[in-house]
Amino acid sequence: MGKGYYISKHLATAAMVLAAIALVTIIALSVVYNREKSKNAAKFTNATTSPVTPTPKTSNEPWDKYRLPDTLSPEYYNVTLWPRLVKNVNGMYIFTGISGVMFTCVKKTDLILIHSNKLNLTLFKGHHAKLMGQSGVTAPAIKTTWFQTEKQYLVIQLEGKLKPGKSYWLYTEFTGELADDLEGFYRSEYMEDGEKKIIAITQMQATYARKAFPCFDEPGMKAVFHITLIHDLETTALSNSQEIKNVIIDETAVTRTIFGPTKKMSTYLVAFVVSDFKYIITVYENYLFGLSKVRIWARKKAIEDGQGDYALKITQPILEFFEKYYNTSYPLSKSDQIALPDFNSGAMENWGLVTYRETALLYDPRTSANGNKQRIATVVSHELAHMWFGNLVTLKWWNDLWLNEGFASYVEYLGADYAEPNWNMKDQTILYDLQRAFAVDSLTSSHPLSQKKEEVNTPSEISEMFNTISYSKGAAVLKMLSEFLTEPVFAKGLGNYLKQFAFGSSVHSDLWDHLQKAVDQTPGVKLPYSVHEIMNRWILQMGFPVITVDTRTGNVSQKHFLLEPDAVVDRKSEYNYEWFVPIKWMKKHQVQDQLWLLQKSALHKPMKVSKNEWVLANLHVSGYFRVNYDLGNWERLLSQLKSDHQVIPVVNRAQILDDAFNLARASIINITLALRTTKYLLHEREYIPWEAALRNLNYFFQLFDRSEVYGAMQAYLKKQVKPLFEYFGIISSNWTTVASGHTDQFTQIIALSLACSTGVEGCRELTRSWFKKWMQNPHNNTIHPNLRSTVYCDAIAAGGTEEWNFGWQMFQKATVAAEAVKLRSALACTKVPWLLNRYLEYTMNPEKIRKQDATSTIGYIASNIIGQPLAWDFVRANWDYFFKLYGTGSFTFSRLISDVTYRFCTPFELSQLKRFQKDNAETGFGSGTQALQQAIEKTTAKIKWLAENKEPVLQWFLSESA
Template sequence: MCSYTKAGTGEESGAQVAPQEREVLPTNIKPLHYDLTLEPNFDTFKFSGVETIDFQVNERTDFITLNSLEIEIHEAKLDDVPIKDIIFDTAKQTVTFKLPDHLVKGAVAKLHLKFTGELNNKMAGFYRSSYQEDGKTKYLATTQMEPTDCRRAFPSYDEPSAKAKFTISLVANRDLVCLSNMNEKETILLSDYKKKVVFNTTPLMSTYLVAFIVGDLKYVENNNYRVPIRVYATPGSEHLGQYSADIAAKTLAFFDKKFDIPYPLPKCDMVAIHDFSAGAMENFGLVTYRTVDLLIDPENTNVNTKQRVTEVVMHELAHQWFGNLVTMDFWDGLWLNEGFATWMSWYACDSLYPDWKVWESYVSDSLQHALTLDALRASHPIEVPVKRADEINQIFDAISYSKGSSLLKMISRWLGEDTFIKGVSNYLKKHKWGNTQTSDLWEALSEVSGKDVVKVMDIWTKNIGFPIVKVEENENGEITVTQNRFLATGDVKPEEDKVIYPVFLGLKTSKGIDESLVLDERSKTFKLPTDDGFFKINGDQAGIYRTAYDSSRWTKLGAAGVEGKLSVEDRVGLVADAGSLASSGFIKTSSLLDLVKSWSRESNYVVWDEILTRIGSIKGTLMFEDEATNDALKAFTRDLISTKLNEIGWEFNDSDSFADQQLKSSLFSSAANADDEKAIAYVKESFEKYIQGDKKAIHPNLRATIFNISAKHGDETTFDELFKIYRNPQSIEEKIAALRSLGRFTKPEIMDKVADLLLQTNIIKQQDIYIPMQGLRAHKGGVERLWKWLTDNWDKVYELLPPGLSMLGSVVTLGTSGFTTEEQKQNVEKFFSTKDTKGYNQGLAQSLDIITAKSKWAKRDSKVINEWLSANGYTK
């Protein structure tokens, strides 16, 4: 998915001895093979199962314990002997079979089970997904096992190190399509209307990668690759999968070559699912996606959506090697899966679509997501100790994905990209079909590079946070650099500042970048190699840290940016560092404002996005201050972008490059949000034409902005029009844009209407509840209305999104993190003080940290910001 004991390799990975505090299954037995037949019933929303598990007995024992949740077992036999003594532990999600006699070490036994499970609506395990066709509700049955929901589909040894082989059969109506990880072996007709589809046996794999689907599906395919690639969707939308099928063919061929290991399965299916809690899931050979992340019409899609779909497909396919072929030993190593797949998707995207220049946007995307979350006291290490199943979902976050990928980017630059890829290939070859720990990758990279990767990376992966590097300039052409822990709240305690990171300084001067300098102690002094006065730390922004200069150096670097001495990555990094340092109190916010004002002629969209994001952060922090400040910030934004916007406009041509399209849409969005008169007039005119039937009146690149701004200035009629678009969209992308815009209405009675829709799952799918919430969180009235909705409906929210699933944490964060004052923070703390926060405690703690940081920033710098705005002529 868009987490330490060491297993063996190959077919021999033996029993593991897990840390005592971890809730894992006993290792007295080891599953070798599952033979599983399942039949979903769309009338009762149940499924029946018949299962045989072949076990190897590791020690003399008289019991077998498996993971099982919400499954009713009707019959259990060991070989041919019935088992009567069956004990369920709901809290630990296990079932224990007490055997009539002992099993001896080294024996192989067969456990036969018959059971019934719930074809649930929780988007977990074996579940049902609904969709509308010709005015009727139809269903398909699908799976989501990661991280710990295979136990909802069938009793299993549901841990990543317990790799086994699976022979899966599905019983269904003859007119439905049945899919699983492997290709079909045979179809047996059971009656005039039923069939049994038997699939070939899988290679060794973990339970969280098992998948099966039953439904009315159609497909498109690409046959340019060695094995068939198909994209499946419900009838009528399958043609929208061709873009992703074509991407997959190029990507699999690219990874074959880079890893020097052929894709290991006989087919690759990708399926669009209407109800899906994540973005996508890398099930071996049967990858599942949200419809919006797989199905697109490339001719009627905005550039951001096209790039996202491309990267999501590449991310999931990278997992087929990194995660599926070689799997982390336990969930502590989740980052190894997700960080690597994220990095690899950027790498593949850069190679296959060089004109997109994705490494430039990486700095404002992955790196900033990582640094923003990791600057909170409530962050966690990349390698995070996990004890219970309910803790695992909480680490599918920007640390595992974005900090993980940023760390790999840093290592690949240190070692050299070719050396890095060679080390990864060696790692995959050595451990294929087995399980690993993070150190196994570091050892492979050490061997191929001759550098002590293990020592360096252990510090980065096993500690929370990252450093701020302060630069002091001396008179004799030397600089002294000092590292300390960085916190967004600016209140690091001595006991939190003991880790010394190996910081790659990447000293950029007019001679180039010196990659050899490493700050591996608290403070060091270096001689600058030139005397022309130009230098920047963290050249091309490859390191995971913030850099703080004195005020005169910020001014010089601003000038260097204008003079063309800094790369796009450098410029993005400077703005991001200045924004973060201003918000945490290391520099005055006026220094940030001076820097961005000096770059009003900037031509790169990534730099503009970062500039506008940082101004947006100031707006968000001062959201609950007086309106005059907000108006002045809008005036500043209009002035800042006016030169570039007048130069490029917002009309799109076929000749526009990827970068041109990005820049036009970014500046138009900013102008409209800052109440630019021409932009607002264009929004009104084009929206009116659109709802009158002219579907060409809104360019896909401007659609989201036009919907949002129409809502922001709209009334009940506008609401009805956007709601109608949501209910009858031209595309999935349009549907999501309309849904998000519903949260942008500012009239109280319409916000009430939107809040009332959030729990109506027949109107807004459970998976999409956060989308209108994002709209509400963007403005003051919406933030307050969202909190009222969350507190008034807490019991219903908790029931709809149970803590064992991942979405509750996201909803809590969205419902609370928009606040900016200490009093508001106390209200949040008071409300949750009486609640069981298991399963979302991390998200809540992070949200409270965010409010604290904004509160301190506003107290410290609101006067400075107002004085700057006034001095520069932006206040009325």
Template sequence: MSTDKASKAEGRVLLPSTIIPSRYDIKLTPDLTAFTFQGEVSIQLDTSADLNCKEITMHAKELCFISASFTADGKTVEAEQINDNKKATTVTFVFAETVPSSSTIVMNISYIGFLNNQMAGFYRSSYTDIHGNKKIMASTQFESLDARRAFPCWDEPARKAVFGVTLVVPAELDAMTNMPEKCCKSLEGGKLKEITYLDSPKMSSYLLAFCVGEFDYVQAQTDHGVLVKVFTPPGKSEAGMFALECALKSLDAYDDFFGIPYPLPKLDMVAIPEFAAGAMENWGLVTYREVDLLIDPKKASNSQKQRVCTVVTHELAHQWFGNLVTMAWWDDLWLNEGFASWAENWAADQIYPEWTMWDQFTTGHLSYAMKLDSLKSSHPIQVPIRHAEEVEEVFDGISYCKGGSVVRMICAVLGMKAFQTGLGNYMKKFAYGNTETIDLWTAWEETSGMPINEMMSSWTEQMGFPLLKVIGETWEADKVTLELEQSWFLSDGSTPEEEKKWCIPILTVTDDGKQKDMIFMREKTAKIEIPLTSVTSWVKLNAGQEVPMRVLPTETMIERLSEGIRNKTLPVSDRAALVTDGYALVKSGHMPPEDLIKLLSSYINEDAYNVWQGLADVLSGLNTITQDDEGMNSNFKVFARKLVIQLQSVVGWEKRETDGHLTVLLRSIMTGLLAKFCANDESVVQEAKTRFTKFQEDAGDMQNLPSDMRSSVFRIILKNGGEKEWNDVKSYFYTASDQAERKFVLGTLGATNDDKLKNQTLEWAVSGEVKLQDFFYPMGSVVSSKAGAEVAWKFYQANFEKIKTMIGKGNPSLMDACIVNCAGGFCTSEKADEIEAFFKANPLPSNGRKIAQCVEGMRTNSKFFDKLKASELSNDSFWKSL
């Protein structure tokens, strides 16, 4: 199935390979008042023997050119024409003389650029300093295609070059780039300073970065000798300590893991006030959203600590996997993001083993990946990219989460030793170069002796994943024989138009706690024999959820496994997987709805956080699906409430000194479910009101209302209050000490039951008071009910042009988030048709895949609702029998 490199490259829109850059010397002078910058760039170019032209074309976007020339053999030739192609985002310099072939020439260009407010390219952010004054800073976001907004270049990952950078900035400001300072001198009577930095290693243009502004910092040295700094807003240096600790430990861990020392002389991590993504792995100068880097040591929730840790470990994995060795083209984006998604969990597990990150992976990365990949609007991990702009659509859960899941599967198949050795060999062989997926497969084949390319092509080159169905079983006293069948799993249960097969590693575990020998299932059917320790033993296929697939067991297998759930002999990740698999199987029509509810009943005494992650998702999903049938929804809520109240009796509201990390996270899930299923219970309302009153008196009181519980309590208060409570919650946005605390308001304010206040929440979101990076959070908070979904969708339609203008030319992920939050809350085919028609009349080309996924998800939910109505779940007697 695997395609060769030449055929993969066919049809790509690339700059001509007859001129290749080897070095850039860039000088930038930003004006933080006029929001512009002056640029001068000198580019060393190598021309090929077959070059025969009078022009040079490179990428450029939103740049105004003043002059351009090339120098060869001591002679300088000025450009006669400068042709800007806005559609192709290129610029062509035309000369009177032929550009020399088989030569090294130097191109010199002078230009002016703009410090935009779109969080793309070289852009500006606003912030309030410690004295309450509004200030402007400048930073960069070049991935995927926005280095061309800062300087003319060959903006393609395979066109690696050395970068020399000089920044001219106000004397009172800090400025940094990928490498340490080389020299600094004062200009214009001391008002400006010119800083020249050491040359970068050979790297792709999207990894270059600059930051200019006011910063405090904390720093330390790793055990292996790398200086690490965390730059924070002035007055908040203490908030960088946790991220610094994570960076120090993970850098050394990656050094040892890859067998290659961190390649640069320093590592800076910078909190940016306005940032479209979570973070960006610029080599040696990693940039982050403030909330994903800075931790208030007194207020930070455990979930935020975990988020900061995994964002840091993700970005630092890229310093090797992505930066040192880079994909040759964007169709192998998953090589960067899939591996980093695996590595973030590996490194976090090394630093904080008590967090049990691999159990969390099951209900996090893996669950999200399979939700997306069960849609017909999904795409393969390796998706063909012709125009580079198409890559924006695949910065999604397939590249990140399914990619990470596939890497985890390979590790399970190879074993850690062969996995690690292969990676180290790959890094050494391709350091400072570019690769394709097949290069990594080859490295693992050489260390393991396994046919990795044959096995893995079925997982990365075709869309979707398998359903492994047990179609026959023979139970004996000391063994069980299972007949298995694989097919393409689709979430709506429809029959696929084509038959697909995967090379599936079959991993099994039984009640003795030992995983059995792995076998590979290459054909449509297979028969396996599993030894048992007793006549009542259970068997779990896909042990540890190491393989991204769904498993449909028999009724007998489920009955036996239910005992493993109740007595908790079944491992945590497998208990969680039975819930998430079961929900997907019922939704697709492969399992009766009644069986799912009976399975959920087995979890009445469950107390593991990772299992409750899965339970919470399933309970919330069923609540949303059944909301169009009042009777069924009422019965379901009574059922869900029993599970939640039982959890409350185990965890309780009160924070305890003995609480571990996972207990705190479990209490957060518990209060979240109380807000969803028990928000009108008198005892719950009173508890929330008491804690909210104390919070209003002292927002720093972490005993009565820890940050992990604030969102839930805010929702309960809003659902049971009116305008006063809405204003009380909103007011915290303006007094909160950091962005993490402000997000509690952003994510809950629309939970009020008052449609007028829901609309006010939406109006506030687009008023300009909420930063562009965050304005979709209040939109999502409105969709907490069927009525809220209608309010949000109507608002989105009425304000479509305004929202579109706000986002402008910024990252398409911002519009994706708006679409999911304002149009994704429905479960009927009628709404799917309406939403599809709206976007057909108001096209958003860069968001087409997200729109298709939303619409398909609604139609799937509509079919699911019909299945539930036709089942025993429609009868009161069924619920009474539980």
């Protein structure tokens, strides 16, 4: 049960003082705005503000460090902001604000450091802030104030010392730019009914709250927030808490919306939106607050078209599921979720006001595919999971980000499975988390889940933590933990953990403590070591093991798995890259007792089997490791796949495929053995194995589509996919309908896409006739939403300027975000170089390609064999532009580097990469630094592998495609 909100006497006194100050300032701001409106403009001037003061030449001072000192602790903020949604005379959009923060002095100090970035602060008698003591305490006078621009601090030096245990009030007034940079407090623009609309929105994670108001901008420094927004009459204001008062200020024709105090929370979760959006609403019974509101907000047209209905439908059951799962009530009285036209991340878990890209929240059954629906279910579940894990209990510092994101990435499948029980969502973790994490964690440039605090300091380093390791490896490792603890024990420990640290911060060891208590309190659950001892090996060292089972002797061994087996691991580990490994397994048809591998190798006699039996380790893929076998067991598994593949569980069929290909890439098994695992696909109809196979085969496409291997490979895959294509042709009445099963619809997409790309007879004729029919009648698109991505891409690739221009026109007219994404991706499929170059140029024009979509659009172009060198040259030529725009803050920036270098596999391309690294060392790589290192490592490994394996791969495809 969560605690209610209480305010102490000295907090109440400070609040009244602030309210009086705020009222005067608001009136002044209102008068100013009235004058601005009468002039039809607003002046953005530094006349009453100070210029940015150069950073004094000092060393090792508190302001030269990225972490705040432990001398002050914020209690609560009172923030009033007024975004102007019209340009001023200088052509800028601005916001004005006042902010007060009450903090307690923890240690005696004559220095206040508070984050402030790109804000013009008003001067008070020559200083940027006012300081007042609380409860009769006299505050020392301010000696000097200045900005430390690199570390993004407002530095306030005092004449005397602040006293430990005493509270103080720091007050500032400021002006900021309401830019379109997708960070902090920013603006978004969109067209509706021929009219340009402007909205003001926020994205504070990870280090952008300081761009909206001065604050102690670290996740562990939680406080209560009192938010007030001033906005035009025709707009609505939203924030984390419920609005408690709306006051119309007549003389300025604006509204002042006052919100109730938030729960104690981190600055990165603060959110506010000013828009003319509409909403739909439902209510559900909340244990703490009675009836809680659930609202879905979006553009008027989107709400009117019913695009928010699906999100509204699933939000209530997901919230109810997590209340039961965590054994903790939803701690707020409302849940607003809003779809935004411009948003850099997929979504953001702001407490009580979750923000989304439109594609992650809005669903139109007429134009959205089944995959769009699934994405909405998982993203909504992910963000709502954060309401407890991340928001109620928060990490102390960003080095433990995986605890937030890995956990939400794991339980998102549980919440989505509860909302959509017929989708088999839990099985899909193998595709979207485990195998995705393996791909990165098998490199020497990977990193531990929990890094040392000193390794994560700068905004770029923090941004880099939002990566596959934190999300997907975190999810896979926590899934493994819940499997060997059992889900009831896991959930019990979580519930107790959340109760103890509610409205506070924690580190990963706190979670281990509570899980261990749950184990100790549960009869029958026994572990070989403590939760701490087991899990620290998985989170404090990077990588994962490959487990080798020798069925001739029963010996089981482990080794750190690396794609480049001869690579040197520079990062040292106190555990010497050994793990405590829980292994679930089966012998032919029978499930066996779980075993633990606690050292490099051990003899497990039950795994010694006869020549008529086979062993399958990592049953249901519950563990975070790959599996290798002796050759005899591999042969028996292949024989089983050939004779009756359904004896092996679906997810383990995907495991066999993925493990085999990656073991071959690491030169652990022969590549022809890996290729043989695909032969049984003639009979496979399930989505998860086919998707696992396709990912590995796509890797081969990228390696060989510029060599003589490609033709033979195409011929082989054409033979393998033809039965699948024909199967769906039959059950879909010659492709006039779609399959009824959820994952069957995904398999149908694979059948069409692979059949067309390999030239199966009749496939391309279908897709191109559908697209031509649409071109003849643009107002009536009869192509099923599931198949549109494939159809659009295939038709545009086969066509020329006419097809591309038609696709571009439809993209510009698209009113459903999911449809726009399909078209934006398909436009990159053209084989016409000048069209691709023109499309690349569009990514630098926000009027054509939104800033949030620029890097992914370049990635789409780079996935095209013709577009890849064009995209690589384009990014190199415009590196300064992209770095300035996305390099230090965008979570997608690292993806840009990996996308444009994905095909690299030659010594010349490796030399280009290294030259690029050297030429841009001065500019830097920001949040893409690690991605560049990984690109170099991957390219080096591919060069070596190709030298050894290209010829046998060619010969195998030639023999099997005959």
